[in-house]
Amino acid sequence: xxxxxxxxxxxxxxxxxxGIGASVVILFWAVVALFAPLLTPHPVGQIVDFDYxxxxxADYWLGTDYLGRDMLSRIMVGARYTVGIALAxxxxxxxxxxxxxxxxxxxxxxFDTVLSRFLDAFNSIPSLxxxxxxxxxxxxxxxxxxxxxxxxxxxxxxxxxxxxAVNTNTMDFVTVARARGEGILYLVREEIFPNIIGxxxxxxxxxxxxxxxxxxxxxxxxxxxxxxxxxxxxxxxENLGGLPFAAPAVIFPSVAIASLTISVNMLIDxxxxxxxxxxx
Amino acid sequence: xxxxxxxxxxxxxSATTDAGRRIEIINGVSFHIAEGEIVALIGESGSGKTTIxxxxxxxxxxxxxxxxxxxxxxxxxxxxxxxxxAAKMRGNVVAYIPQSAAAAFNPSKTIMDQVVEVSxxxxxxxxxxxxxKAVELFxxxxxxxxxxxxxxxxxxxxxxxxxxxxAAMALIGNPDLAIFDEPTTALDVTTxxxxxxxxKSVMHRRxxxxxxxxxxxxxxxxxxxxxxVLKDGAVxxxxxxxxxxxxxxxxxxxxxxxxxxxxHYQGQPSESDTKTAPVLDVRNVVAGYGxxxxxxxxxxxxxxxxxxxLEPGQNLGIIGESGCGKSTLARxxxxxxxxxxxxxxxxxxxxxxxxxxxxxxxxxxxQIVFQLxxxxxxxxxxxxxxxxxxxxxxxxxxxxxxxQRVDELLDMVRLPRPLKYRLxxxxxxxxxxxxxxxxxxxxxxxxxxxxxxxxxxxxVVAAAVxxxxxxxxxxxxxxxxxxxxxLATVQAICxxxxxxxxxxxxxxxxxxxxxxNATHPYSKLLVSxxxxxxxxxxxxxxxxxxxxxxxxxx
Numbered sequence: 001x002x003x004x005x006x007x008x009x010x011x012x013x014x015x016x017x018x019g020i021g022a023s024v025v026i027l028f029w030a031v032v033a034l035f036a037p038l039l040t041p042h043p044v045g046q047i048v049d050f051d052y053x054x055x056x057x058a059d060y061w062l063g064t065d066y067l068g069r070d071m072l073s074r075i076m077v078g079a080r081y082t083v084g085i086a087l088a089x090x091x092x093x094x095x096x097x098x099x100x101x102x103x104x105x106x107x108x109x110x111f112d113t114v115l116s117r118f119l120d121a122f123n124s125i126p127s128l129x130x131x132x133x134x135x136x137x138x139x140x141x142x143x144x145x146x147x148x149x150x151x152x153x154x155x156x157x158x159x160x161x162x163x164x165a166v167n168t169n170t171m172d173f174v175t176v177a178r179a180r181g182e183g184i185l186y187l188v189r190e191e192i193f194p195n196i197i198g199x200x201x202x203x204x205x206x207x208x209x210x211x212x213x214x215x216x217x218x219x220x221x222x223x224x225x226x227x228x229x230x231x232x233x234x235x236x237x238e239n240l241g242g243l244p245f246a247a248p249a250v251i252f253p254s255v256a257i258a259s260l261t262i263s264v265n266m267l268i269d270x271x272x273x274x275x276x277x278x279x280x
Numbered sequence: 281x282x283x284x285x286x287x288x289x290x291x292x293x294s295a296t297t298d299a300g301r302r303i304e305i306i307n308g309v310s311f312h313i314a315e316g317e318i319v320a321l322i323g324e325s326g327s328g329k330t331t332i333x334x335x336x337x338x339x340x341x342x343x344x345x346x347x348x349x350x351x352x353x354x355x356x357x358x359x360x361x362x363x364x365x366a367a368k369m370r371g372n373v374v375a376y377i378p379q380s381a382a383a384a385f386n387p388s389k390t391i392m393d394q395v396v397e398v399s400x401x402x403x404x405x406x407x408x409x410x411x412x413k414a415v416e417l418f419x420x421x422x423x424x425x426x427x428x429x430x431x432x433x434x435x436x437x438x439x440x441x442x443x444x445x446x447a448a449m450a451l452i453g454n455p456d457l458a459i460f461d462e463p464t465t466a467l468d469v470t471t472x473x474x475x476x477x478x479x480k481s482v483m484h485r486r487x488x489x490x491x492x493x494x495x496x497x498x499x500x501x502x503x504x505x506x507x508x509v510l511k512d513g514a515v516x517x518x519x520x521x522x523x524x525x526x527x528x529x530x531x532x533x534x535x536x537x538x539x540x541x542x543x544h545y546q547g548q549p550s551e552s553d554t555k556t557a558p559v560l561d562v563r564n565v566v567a568g569y570g571x572x573x574x575x576x577x578x579x580x581x582x583x584x585x586x587x588x589x590l591e592p593g594q595n596l597g598i599i600g601e602s603g604c605g606k607s608t609l610a611r612x613x614x615x616x617x618x619x620x621x622x623x624x625x626x627x628x629x630x631x632x633x634x635x636x637x638x639x640x641x642x643x644x645x646x647q648i649v650f651q652l653x654x655x656x657x658x659x660x661x662x663x664x665x666x667x668x669x670x671x672x673x674x675x676x677x678x679x680x681x682x683x684q685r686v687d688e689l690l691d692m693v694r695l696p697r698p699l700k701y702r703l704x705x706x707x708x709x710x711x712x713x714x715x716x717x718x719x720x721x722x723x724x725x726x727x728x729x730x731x732x733x734x735x736x737x738x739x740v741v742a743a744a745v746x747x748x749x750x751x752x753x754x755x756x757x758x759x760x761x762x763x764x765x766x767l768a769t770v771q772a773i774c775x776x777x778x779x780x781x782x783x784x785x786x787x788x789x790x791x792x793x794x795x796x797n798a799t800h801p802y803s804k805l806l807v808s809x810x811x812x813x814x815x816x817x818x819x820x821x822x823x824x825x826x827x828x829x830x831x832x833x834x
Contacts, residue, residue: 014298172656176719179614179635180673181643190669194660273298 019270025263029256033079040073045228053239053247063248065239071249074235075256081231083260085145086215090208092150097157098200102188104158105165116162123155127214135223145224149211160203164196171195205268209261216257232257285354285456285489286313286336292348293331293340293513305344306331306513313457318483318490320504320521322497322536324738325709328513329493333459335359336491337374338366354456371398372453379462381446385434391445392430398453410452417448420485421478440471444478451482458483459491464499468601468765469809476502476818495738497540498811501525502818509533521815539743540768540813557628559727559759560590560613565622567612568783578620582608584783585622590727595753595760597774597791599767599806605783606763607651610729613761614648627726644674647720651732653712657704663690663715664700670722685722693718693748710741714748721752729761734769746772767794767810779803 032039041061042048047068054064062071100119104112134148168174174191182191216233218224225231230238235253242250293306306328313319321329334340335351338358351358353374358366370376375398378384385394395417396410405413411430418426421444434442443463450458460479464472480503483490494500500507500521507524509516509532517530528534565586570579582605590596598606611617613624615635624631626646632638650656657666667686671677677685687697693714704712713733720728730749734742750773752758764770770777771791779786779802786800798804808823 172650172652173658175616176648176650176656177669179616179643179648180670180723181635181638181640182673190661191658195658 013272013274015272016270018266019272022263022266022270025259026267029079029083029260029263032076033083036076036080040070040076042070042073044073044077045069053242053245053249056248062252065235065249066241071252074230075232075252078230078232078235078253079256081142081225081229082212082215082233082257085142085149085225085231086208086211088146089149089211089215090153090204092146093153093207093211094157094200094204096150097154097159098161098193099188100154101158101161101163102165102192102196103184105162105169106184106187106192112162115158119155119158122151123159127152128217131214131218132221132223135218140223140226142225145215145218149215152214153207153211157203157207161196161200164199165192168192168195202268202271205264209264212257212261283355284312284314285317286491287352288312288332288336288349289352290349291332291335291346291351291359293328293335293344294347295344304347304513306335308349309510309513309515310349311508311515311518313489313491315456316487316489317505318492318503320492320494320500320507321510322494322500322507323510324495324740326512327510329495329510330461331513332510333376333461333491333493336457336459337370337376368402371455372402372404373455374457374459375450375453375455376459377443377447377450377461377463379465381442381463382434382439384446384449385442387434390431390433391437395430395445395449395452398449402453404453414448414452417451417482418445420482421445421448422474422481423448423478438471440467440475443467443475447479447482451486451488454486455488457489457491459493461493462495465494465496469767469811470601470805472499472811473809473818473821473823479503480818496811497525497536497739498813498817501813501815502811509536525813525815535740537813539739556592557625558589559592559594559627560588560596560761561625562586562588562613563623563625565609565612565619565624567608567617567619567622569617572620576621582783583612583619586780586783586785587622588778588785588788590759590761593757593759594776595762595774597770597777598761598763598780599765599770599777600780601765601806603782604780606765606780607731608783609780610648610731610761610763614646614729616648640674644723645726646729647723647725647727648729649716649720649731649733652736653704653709653716654736656716657712657719659704661703662700663702663704663707666704666715667700667718667722670719674723689718689722692721692752709737710745713737713741713745717745717748717752721756724756725758727759727761729763731763732765735764735766742769749773767807779806 048070049060049064049068052064052066052068054060054068056063060070060072062075065071065074100115104115130152131148135144138144169192174187177187177191215224215231216236219231219233220237222237225234227234227238232253236250239247239249239253289310291306291309292304294302294304296302309332311319321332323329331341331344335346336353336358338351338361340346346359349359353369356369358369361369385391392411392414395414396407399405399410400407404410414430415426418429423429423441423444429437437445447463463479464475467475476499492500492504504521506518507521508518509524509530511532516532517524517528524533525537528537565583566577566581567583568578568581572578586609588596598609600606608617612619615631615633615638618633626642631642635643664686667689668682671682671685686700690697690699695711695714699707699711704715707715717733734745737745746769749760753760760773762770762774771794774791776788777791777794778788779800781802786802789797789803794803795807798807805823808821811817
């Protein structure tokens with residue numbers, strides 16, 4: 001429970017080693033995604049090696065892919081798609097989910113019932129199947145992917161936020177605000193939201209992980225990010241043929257997906273905690 | 281002189297905070313308990329009374345440890361016993377009766393199975409004997425249907441009964457020492473009398489020693505031989521019950537005794553010559569929960585045909601036991617729970633049942649203050665923001681003017697101004713309740729509905745809040761509708777008192793003369809059940825058994 005690098009009264013927080021490690025990995029991927037064009041050792045689309053599925057070497061740190069392109073560069077640029085699309089999707093999902101959830105809890109009655117049942121019905125559609133249908137219908141592009149991913153994960157976020165908001169809504173301070181004559185917007189924004197922000201952030205992280213996995217899944221099936229661009233899921237798919245040769249090209253995108261999702265999960269479970277005792 | 285049963289010497293208990301800092305929560309406490317003696321530990325919340333009581337069983341709460349001194353129980357030092365050895369002592373040498381008995385019972389097992397569990401764990405007697413003994417205890421504790429009550433499940437008995445059953449659970453192993461941790465605090469006064477009586481007679485008959493933890497001096501006076509007064513983890517005074525009550529030495533004890541019986545309210549010089557409309561006129565109000573029935577009444581009626589009047593400059597008390605509808609009355613008047621029939625007039629003008637249909641001006645003049653300041657203040661907002669909101673909302677005050685008014689409000693409720701930068705979690709209970717009150721005052725209301733606002737506070741703090749209310753009334757010409765289950769509190773601030781029972785108004789009596797003027801049998805029972813600061817009160821108390829049965833039904 002105790003211990004860790006930043007566990008001092010000076011910082012006013014506890015942050016254990018698992019959390020620190022996880023945030024370093026996340027920070028690493030964030031930096032890679034942001035500065036990918038500056039960092040890539042080789043142009044991302046250029047065939048640089050005559051051999052395909054090349055091994056790890058001094059020139060090509062993570063080997064080459066099925067066309068002989070540099071894998072390290074492709075993973076770095078892939079991070080942009082994976083992290084970027086997933087972030088946009090999770091923002092969309094959590095924003096709509098949390099806003100609707102809090103409103104439903106505060107308004108209650110028929111509005112709450114109708115909205116809840118509608119989103120429950122929506123939630124019962126398998127997510128991958130829904131993604132397949134939408135992309136098959138309107139074609140794959142990055143905005144379509146973001147909106148689809150956002151819609152798929154909004155009902156879950158709604159459920160979560162509504163459950164939290166219903167609890168907060170029964171607290172006396174909300175009743176006092178209501179007795180004062182405050183409107184719904186004020187109740188949601190000032191009284192409910194600040195009190196559920198902690199769990200909502202944790203849910204945000206978790207949902208980000210699911211979206212990364214779903215996006216990778218869609219790309220793996222070939223309906224996500226389209227060639228010549230590739231996110232990590234697409235990288236796994238296009239290099240699947242290298243599996244019999246134990247090519248690093250198929251392993252490292254998988255490692256990238258795993259390291260990001262596991263780190264986000266770890267960070268959520270080990271968020272820095274404020275020290276309640278500030279001493280004398 | 282024989283060796284006392286319990287000898288606590290220089291007990292120190294310390295805790296480690298999450299920043300790794302050690303704090304002393306119990307500081308050099310020493311006292312003893314003789315065979316057959318009942319000693320009370322009394323003090324405010326946070327004074328360490330429960331911590332000491334738990335230490336008598338060799339138990340400390342997580343994060344705490346006994347850092348010095350000794351707790352000798354029958355010559356064994358509980359402070360140094362290992363877990364398994366301490367477990368052997370618990371149940372048959374020392375037993376514990378918790379504050380919330382309802383939470384101490386497993387809801388999915390019958391009461392009898394749980395009561396005899398201790399004897400099974402320690403293999404004290406056969407199951408047959410244990411059950412017989414349990415029934416004997418049920419008889420001794422004056423439980424209804426003692427022969428069959430054990431077959432029921434915990435939710436099938438009342439609060440007063442479950443408390444006595446948890447005592448039976450503790451006493452079945454024939455412990456030498458029983459620890460009662462605020463066992464009657466959560467009970468209504470009429471129930472409390474019965475439970476106290478049952479405890480007292482059982483303890484006497486068996487000649488057991490006991491520790492009685494409480495914050496209520498009057499309750500302690502009925503059951504304890506000696507009283508240990510605690511504050512901030514240290515003993516302030518130890519003496520016989522009589523001596524503590526009649527001739528307290530320590531200033532803190534004196535304060536505690538004085539705060540127990542606040543002076544009766546003197547009343548405002550009423551301007552009866554001016555014929556003004558009553559502040560509040562409630563006429564035949566019916567309100568409740570659930571779907572509306574065919575007869576226009578809700579499925580569960582919480583208020584049945586309640587009428588009352590509050591004249592300007594006066595205070596009206598509402599008193600009754602839990603579930604009598606007194607809080608519902610406040611919520612109904614505030615418009616949080618619209619009434620289904622009847623009418624409410626506020627300063628001569630009719631009010632809409634639903635607050636959403638009331639004007640902002642009507643809302644401003646009628647404010648409500650809730651019991652638990654912990655939940656009534658948004659934990660994420662600073663005191664300044666909490667007090668600033670009604671100013672912006674009702675008075676359109678912004679910037680410097682608002683800041684200045686917040687300062688004035690803090691002055692008004694006697695809080696230091698820098699407090700406005702703090703969050704509610706960083707305030708004490710009394711401070712929170714003052715902020716809670718200041719928020720209502722910010723609206724500059726004419727009437728404040730006070731829902732049990734002193735009930736969660738320690739006696740001394742509650743007395744200070746009551747004084748503050750009276751002072752504010754003089755300065756701001758307010759009226760209060762004061763809801764409480766505590767008769768002394770209501771008498772300290774109200775001109776008139778309305779007695780409620782099961783959603784109905786029993787009668788309205790002048791507060792100062794409740795004992796004399798009460799005519800309704802329930803009011804009489806209620807008034808007579810309030811413990812007095814007198815060691816002989818419980819023994820001398822005679823209540824009509826018929827009456828008790830008719831109204832308590834527990």
